[in-house]
Amino acid sequence: MTDTSRRERSPRLAVIGAGPAGLAAALAAARHGLRVTLIDAAPEAGGQFYRQPAAGLGARRPQALHHRRRSWERLRAGLDRQITAGLVTHLRDHHVWCVTGAQRSGFTVHALLGPEQEQPVEVRADAVLLATGGYEKVLPFPGWTLPGVVTAGGAQAMLKGGLVLPGRTAVVAGTGPLLLPVATGLAAAGARVAALVESADPRAVVRRSPALAAQPHKLAEGARYAARLLRHGVRTLVHHAVVEAHGDQRLEAVTVAALDATGRVGPGTRRRIGCDTLAVGHGMLPHTDLAEALGCRLDGAAVHVDDEQRTDVPGVWAAGEATGIGGAELALAEGHIAGRSAAVRLSGREPDPRGWAGAARIRAGLRRFAAAMDDAYAPPAHWAEQVTDDTVVCRCEEVTGGTVRRAVTELGAGDVRTVKLLTRAGMGWCQGRMCGPAVAGLAGCPETAARRPFARPVPLGVLARAGTTEDEQ
Amino acid sequence: MNPLELADARPGPAFTVTFDGRELVALPGQTVAAALWAAGVTSWRTTRGEGRPRGVFCGIGVCFDCLVTVNGRPNQRACLVPVEPGDAIRTQEGTGHDD
Amino acid sequence: MRLTCDAVVIGAGMVGAACALYASRAGLDVIVVDRGPVAGGTTGAGEGNLLVSDKEPGPELELALLSGRLWAGLAGELGDRIEYEPKGGLVVAAGPEGLAALERFAAGQRAAGVLAEDVAADRLRDLEPYLAPGLAGGVRYPQDAQVMPALAAAHLLRAGGARLSTGRTVTEVLRDAGGAVRGVRTDRGDIHAPAVVNAAGTWGGEVAARAGVRLPVLPRRGFVLVTEPLPRRVRHKVYAADYVADVASDSAALQTSPVVEGTAAGPVLIGASRERVGFDRSFSLPAVRALAAGATRLFPFLSGVRAMRGYVGFRPYLPDHLPAIGPDPRAPGLFHACGHEGAGIGLATGTGRLIAQVLSGRTPELDLTPFRPERFGEEAL
Numbered sequence: 001m002t003d004t005s006r007r008e009r010s011p012r013l014a015v016i017g018a019g020p021a022g023l024a025a026a027l028a029a030a031r032h033g034l035r036v037t038l039i040d041a042a043p044e045a046g047g048q049f050y051r052q053p054a055a056g057l058g059a060r061r062p063q064a065l066h067h068r069r070r071s072w073e074r075l076r077a078g079l080d081r082q083i084t085a086g087l088v089t090h091l092r093d094h095h096v097w098c099v100t101g102a103q104r105s106g107f108t109v110h111a112l113l114g115p116e117q118e119q120p121v122e123v124r125a126d127a128v129l130l131a132t133g134g135y136e137k138v139l140p141f142p143g144w145t146l147p148g149v150v151t152a153g154g155a156q157a158m159l160k161g162g163l164v165l166p167g168r169t170a171v172v173a174g175t176g177p178l179l180l181p182v183a184t185g186l187a188a189a190g191a192r193v194a195a196l197v198e199s200a201d202p203r204a205v206v207r208r209s210p211a212l213a214a215q216p217h218k219l220a221e222g223a224r225y226a227a228r229l230l231r232h233g234v235r236t237l238v239h240h241a242v243v244e245a246h247g248d249q250r251l252e253a254v255t256v257a258a259l260d261a262t263g264r265v266g267p268g269t270r271r272r273i274g275c276d277t278l279a280v281g282h283g284m285l286p287h288t289d290l291a292e293a294l295g296c297r298l299d300g301a302a303v304h305v306d307d308e309q310r311t312d313v314p315g316v317w318a319a320g321e322a323t324g325i326g327g328a329e330l331a332l333a334e335g336h337i338a339g340r341s342a343a344v345r346l347s348g349r350e351p352d353p354r355g356w357a358g359a360a361r362i363r364a365g366l367r368r369f370a371a372a373m374d375d376a377y378a379p380p381a382h383w384a385e386q387v388t389d390d391t392v393v394c395r396c397e398e399v400t401g402g403t404v405r406r407a408v409t410e411l412g413a414g415d416v417r418t419v420k421l422l423t424r425a426g427m428g429w430c431q432g433r434m435c436g437p438a439v440a441g442l443a444g445c446p447e448t449a450a451r452r453p454f455a456r457p458v459p460l461g462v463l464a465r466a467g468t469t470e471d472e473q
Numbered sequence: 474m475n476p477l478e479l480a481d482a483r484p485g486p487a488f489t490v491t492f493d494g495r496e497l498v499a500l501p502g503q504t505v506a507a508a509l510w511a512a513g514v515t516s517w518r519t520t521r522g523e524g525r526p527r528g529v530f531c532g533i534g535v536c537f538d539c540l541v542t543v544n545g546r547p548n549q550r551a552c553l554v555p556v557e558p559g560d561a562i563r564t565q566e567g568t569g570h571d572d
Numbered sequence: 573m574r575l576t577c578d579a580v581v582i583g584a585g586m587v588g589a590a591c592a593l594y595a596s597r598a599g600l601d602v603i604v605v606d607r608g609p610v611a612g613g614t615t616g617a618g619e620g621n622l623l624v625s626d627k628e629p630g631p632e633l634e635l636a637l638l639s640g641r642l643w644a645g646l647a648g649e650l651g652d653r654i655e656y657e658p659k660g661g662l663v664v665a666a667g668p669e670g671l672a673a674l675e676r677f678a679a680g681q682r683a684a685g686v687l688a689e690d691v692a693a694d695r696l697r698d699l700e701p702y703l704a705p706g707l708a709g710g711v712r713y714p715q716d717a718q719v720m721p722a723l724a725a726a727h728l729l730r731a732g733g734a735r736l737s738t739g740r741t742v743t744e745v746l747r748d749a750g751g752a753v754r755g756v757r758t759d760r761g762d763i764h765a766p767a768v769v770n771a772a773g774t775w776g777g778e779v780a781a782r783a784g785v786r787l788p789v790l791p792r793r794g795f796v797l798v799t800e801p802l803p804r805r806v807r808h809k810v811y812a813a814d815y816v817a818d819v820a821s822d823s824a825a826l827q828t829s830p831v832v833e834g835t836a837a838g839p840v841l842i843g844a845s846r847e848r849v850g851f852d853r854s855f856s857l858p859a860v861r862a863l864a865a866g867a868t869r870l871f872p873f874l875s876g877v878r879a880m881r882g883y884v885g886f887r888p889y890l891p892d893h894l895p896a897i898g899p900d901p902r903a904p905g906l907f908h909a910c911g912h913e914g915a916g917i918g919l920a921t922g923t924g925r926l927i928a929q930v931l932s933g934r935t936p937e938l939d940l941t942p943f944r945p946e947r948f949g950e951e952a953l
Contacts, residue, residue: 061480064481065479165475398522422610422722459879464875
């Protein structure tokens with residue numbers, strides 16, 4: 001049997017998401033004998049982390065806005081080689097709305113062709129690897145729906161991909177390690193960054209946590225960003241929060257305030273900062289819709305995986321932010337392990353984890369680091385006190401904080417689902433992705449899995465014919 | 474400094490589109506949202522309840538705040554849809570559907 | 573915690589809420605307990621149909637007509653808060669045979685007090701401008717209405733003034749040496765009461781078992797699709813005539829007949845699938861595909877409209893498709909108000925009124941014989 005014909009019979013793995021985890025997984029799986037279909041919503045591979053300026057913009061110095069250029073170039077070259085060799089098929093502009101099937105019958109990935117997302121495509125595979133990444137969590141405050149208020153990651157995505165800024169004077173606020181690169185990126189691109197407002201006090205935590213100290217290159221990276229902030233003259237306010245955004249038709253200013261030791265807004269510490277842009281974020285959340293519809297178990301907000309990155313559904317692996325927020329390096333390690341495991345398992349063998357011991361070591365260290373970061377950058381404990389009764393909480397359905405509170409106090413809601421049923425919070429276009437954490441916080445109940453059958457809206461005409469190829473087989 | 478200079482961008486020829494009938498210049502490769510931002514526009518939708526202005530929020534296609542009508546097609550996410558020469562972009566009101 | 577009251581209602585769904593409302597208004601001190609939240613079961617997974625159109629003459633239709641009158645009264649009181657819409661139903665038939673059967677069905681209903689107007693093919697689009705062309709005709713039912721079921725349950729509970737205790741699981745129905753019910757044991761203490769109402773919906777069989785009696789309530793799974801918000805393009809509750817046959821069917825296999833309606837909030841709701849698969853919550857592409865196909869056949873414009881979400885629920889059905897309403901002679905003091913299948917929202921008000929009447933020792937205004945809970949005997953199903 002020739003190599004080519006052997007390949008033609010080798011199992012096919014669908015990797016969903018072409019960010020760090022998906023790329024690492026696709027390359028590892030292809031190198032170890034699988035045929036891979038890499039399916040991604042963007043026009044170019046890279047995901048959010050390795051987002052490139054759009055090709056039409058002809059950027060000659062993309063590295064100016066780019067993270068980890070070298071690892072990206074390695075992945076990009078590897079992907080090109082595997083595509084040329086016919087081992088990886090890269091489907092761009094494919095917006096996956098559902099994955100159906102099971103190990104015995106095979107899986108079908110249901111996608112809509114972008115950007116219109118009206119034409120369906122179905123991809124068959126023997127196994128699925130979910131590398132669906134994450135999205136930003138933003139907790140509400142008065143004025144957060146004004147144009148000019150964007151997520152920190154959104155400001156960065158628009159800058160890296162479209163080479164645009166939303167305004168001239170920006171405040172970067174919230175909590176988490178993303179704020180530093182966003183602030184330096186905006187400043188380098190010519191925005192005046194009036195302040196970086198971080199609600200945590202990272203310095204104190206760094207001193208305390210051995211898991212952080214064990215990742216010196218990460219700390220060095222943080223120090224480099226801090227030096228750049230200084231160079232751009234960006235004022236950093238730690239243990240502060242933006243408590244209100246002002247403006248009528250668009251953002252004109254924000255009020256920032258100091259937080260006391262308990263995380264409450266300190267009296268008499270409010271001050272107003274003029275700005276036309278607020279880039280705000282409070283951490284990241286995993287995309288788990290596809291996993292949930294497949295019946296995969298979640299651990300908290302993330303997809304549960306074992307040491308090989310297998311979910312509890314046979315034939316379904318997951319890696320990267322979908323399995324817990326931890327950053328691009330961790331996603332690379334997890335993707336590598338997932339791809340290796342899938343390759344061995346789909347050929348009917350039992351994998352030897354010693355084969356990926358290096359990646360497993362990196363994964364263990366970075367997961368400890370991620371857990372420490374998560375502790376360090378928790379949003380202020382009493383953020384909900386800033387949400388007035390007339391603050392919009394659900395952006396899509398314009399449900400206010402007062403309405404959510406009344407559902408709890410007057411109508412007997414005690415969980416996110418009941419609040420949603422009684423108020424429509426979370427029933428709009430974004431299906432609660434933006435307001436879920438806020439609604440849970442205001443209602444004083446834990447966040448629960450949203451159980452969204454569709455990862456994105458799907459035309460009924462597409463749904464009416466979906467999966468008919470699956471049934472014929 | 475601006476972002477195009479920072480990345481030493483040499484885009485293809487600029488083209489015009491309209492936003493609520495007004496001509497704007499856009500660059501190839503930009504999304505509708507990027508072209509609008511570059512032209513100083515930050516809102517292009519009004520909500521169906523309170524009629525409040527909205528524009529980009531998440532920037533990556535998750536929040537649906539940047540919905541806009543492009544060439545008569547409503548509910549397009551401006552942060553995902555590439556801008557094309559001659560596009561007629563309109564502020565989207567309410568559900569985006571007529572009647 | 574020891575509490576005392578006149579009646580404990582188990583279940584904070586639509587039926588429990590209506591029982592609590594009418595019992596409170598009859599002067600009883602009521603406590604409602606639920607192991608989950610308000611509207612956490614089938615109520616929160618339904619469309620909120622208040623229908624007479626899908627019911628053949630008989631006890632269920634009489635209950636529906638009573639319930640419809642009570643809903644209209646409550647709507648006057650609770651206003652927009654429960655999103656009551658007396659929009660009417662429109663049942664359509666694709667071909668002449670189906671239409672003839674539909675018109676015969678409607679004639680029987682008219683004799684039983686239902687308002688039903690035959691609609692000729694060329695008049696259908698006056699009522700529903702976006703309806704597919706080529707349909708044979710239909711029947712309009714002005715008494716069909718809709719509420720937002722979770723809001724309705726929550727507001728009825730509040731309006732009744734009954735005490736509400738959610739997140740509290742009934743572990744046993746307490747009975748004295750003579751067999752009479754004397755309250756419930758919960759994971760948070762006993763509640764003493766001479767009357768216990770089983771309004772646990774699809775889980776009503778479990779509650780009955782905790783009182784030592786058998787009530788064969790089983791789940792019949794249904795999916796509902798929800799579209800993006802739209803202007804009002806679907807005015808009535810519109811469905812195809814074969815829906816009635818599916819509702820009455822005993823088959824376990826997947827059945828779908830398109831049921832399409834707009835909502836006050838904007839999205840269009842699309843039902844109705846029926847499967848007997850136990851309490852399996854998993855997503856079923858064949859079920860939602862059939863819903864989408866049926867809905868786009870009725871309303872072609874929906875092809876380009878996006879489904880934003882879907883949800884799953886479990887209708888509580890009893891073998892003869894009638895609910896269990898009334899006292900249980902096997903356990904004096906136990907009353908049942910469950911097993912309404914897909915009609916529980918609509919039938920809740922009448923059920924609540926009848927339960928309140930028997931709880932306060934009055935003669936119920938409908939004969940409860942067809943609904944008597946002991947009618948299935950003790951043999952295994």
